[in-house]
Amino acid sequence: MLRYFTAGESHGEALVAFLSGMPAGLKVNQAFVDRELWRRQQGYGRGGRMKIERDRAHILSGVRHGCTIGSPIAVLLENKDWTNWTEALPVEPGDPAKHKRVASPRPGHADLAGALKYNFPEARYVLERASARETAARVAIGALAKLLLRELGIEVLSHVVAVGGAAVEKEVAWPAIAELYQREEVLLNCADASAETRMKEEVDHALHTGDSVGGVFEVVAHGVPPGLGTYAQWDERLDALLAAAVMSLQAVKAVEIGSGVAAATSPGSAVHDEIGYEKASGFNGFTRTRNKAGGIEGGVSNGEEIRVRGYLKPISTLRRPLQSVDFASREPVKAAYERSDVCVVPAAGVAAEAMVALTLARCALEKFGGDSMGETQRNCQGYLRQLREY
Numbered sequence: 079m080l081r082y083f084t085a086g087e088s089h090g091e092a093l094v095a096f097l098s099g100m101p102a103g104l105k106v107n108q109a110f111v112d113r114e115l116w117r118r119q120q121g122y123g124r125g126g127r128m129k130i131e132r133d134r135a136h137i138l139s140g141v142r143h144g145c146t147i148g149s150p151i152a153v154l155l156e157n158k159d160w161t162n163w164t165e166a167l168p169v170e171p172g173d174p175a176k177h178k179r180v181a182s183p184r185p186g187h188a189d190l191a192g193a194l195k196y197n198f199p200e201a202r203y204v205l206e207r208a209s210a211r212e213t214a215a216r217v218a219i220g221a222l223a224k225l226l227l228r229e230l231g232i233e234v235l236s237h238v239v240a241v242g243g244a245a246v247e248k249e250v251a252w253p254a255i256a257e258l259y260q261r262e263e264v265l266l267n268c269a270d271a272s273a274e275t276r277m278k279e280e281v282d283h284a285l286h287t288g289d290s291v292g293g294v295f296e297v298v299a300h301g302v303p304p305g306l307g308t309y310a311q312w313d314e315r316l317d318a319l320l321a322a323a324v325m326s327l328q329a330v331k332a333v334e335i336g337s338g339v340a341a342a343t344s345p346g347s348a349v350h351d352e353i354g355y356e357k358a359s360g361f362n363g364f365t366r367t368r369n370k371a372g373g374i375e376g377g378v379s380n381g382e383e384i385r386v387r388g389y390l391k392p393i394s395t396l397r398r399p400l401q402s403v404d405f406a407s408r409e410p411v412k413a414a415y416e417r418s419d420v421c422v423v424p425a426a427g428v429a430a431e432a433m434v435a436l437t438l439a440r441c442a443l444e445k446f447g448g449d450s451m452g453e454t455q456r457n458c459q460g461y462l463r464q465l466r467e468y
């Protein structure tokens with residue numbers, strides 16, 4: 079079973095990710111993993127922190143001579159900013175006068191709920207872990223999941239659908255999303271140039287007014303065969319697993335599979351994807367006129383592209399802060415401000431790719447099994463043959 083978790087504080091020494099359950103013999107391409115980390119750091123509207131960090135995955139275990147060996151994989155990502163925080167956030171008690179308190183909780187951040195829960199007198203430790211810096215660790219192991227999926231013919235990428243009120247109107251086809259991946263400069267990771275210009279204006283407006291802006295990203299998984307996930311048990315449904323995985327990302331407040339939101343207010347005839355048959359097409363000849371279902375029916379992948387959207391609230395750290403209360407005096411004050419992003423929709427999309435890839439890799443390994451890549455691929459090929467001969 080594929081399992082993973084992460085550790086690390088935003089301004090601590092490093093982030094660490096653990097990934098257990100990968101088959102042996104998967105080629106690990108360090109440049110690919112580091113490029114994924116680079117992609118997470120891009121996007122117009124990021125704060126000063128991203129200029130300091132240039133993430134590189136330092137693989138500590140589970141990979142030898144360029145391949146996975148079936149043992150748990152541990153990855154370390156250094157926080158370059160740590161040199162500025164050694165006295166403010168030491169492991170040992172240190173000098174309390176040098177600690178950096180977060181004196182007033184930011185509405186929308188984890189500050190107040192976390193301080194109450196863990197009984198902290200202020201919010202420093204809360205934001206250190208609640209911060210989305212943690213997503214870098216997910217992206218590192220998500221890259222390994224992507225490498226596994228590639229061996230099974232599956233690719234996972236994302237693009238930005240909306241920033242504030244600026245949105246792409248039409249569905250974006252896979253080749254345009256794949257083309258975005260090749261770009262060496264990322265503005266808002268949007269496939270529609272005129273929409274991207276309007277998105278940039280939304281970010282500029284937030285920058286000029288001391289505000290922040292949210293948006294929508296879409297993750298697309300291409301080449302997923304029918305049969306991942308199952309309706310047999312509630313917690314094995316692929317749509318449920320993907321929703322939880324994407325919702326677990328900081329600031330994601332809604333998840334949509336396919337055209338799920340519009341479907342709720344449309345007649346069935348306008349929602350369901352009619353079925354046809356064309357020998358030699360797709361995995362087994364069955365075709366669809368469209369993909370409103372987003373590639374999942376009954377909690378099972380149906381052979382179409384999987385499309386998952388994440389709806390991101392605006393960042394809660396504002397340069398023009400909202401009203402709050404001082405933790406110590408309980409007097410009304412403005413919420414704390416710490417260097418922050420203004421728009422993170424493209425980066426959240428990359429983090430969501432990692433979560434989707436980890437989820438699909440888990441489902442694929444549950445279906446195909448295998449302790450080595452040869453075994454996993456053989457089982458996968460056997461299943462694909464079964465689909466062709468259906």
Ligand SMILES: Cc1cc2nc3c(=O)[nH]c(=O)nc-3n(C[C@H](O)[C@H](O)[C@H](O)COP(=O)(O)O)c2cc1C
Binds near residue numbers: 125187210211426
């Ligand atoms: C890639 C990414 C970067 C983020 N950067 C910031 C940031 O710079 N400042 C901030 O206040 N929130 C940022 N957030 C959002 C917060 O981490 C998040 O709102 C907070 O942890 C509270 O969790 P919740 O919004 O899920 O309730 C970011 C989120 C993502 C996905």
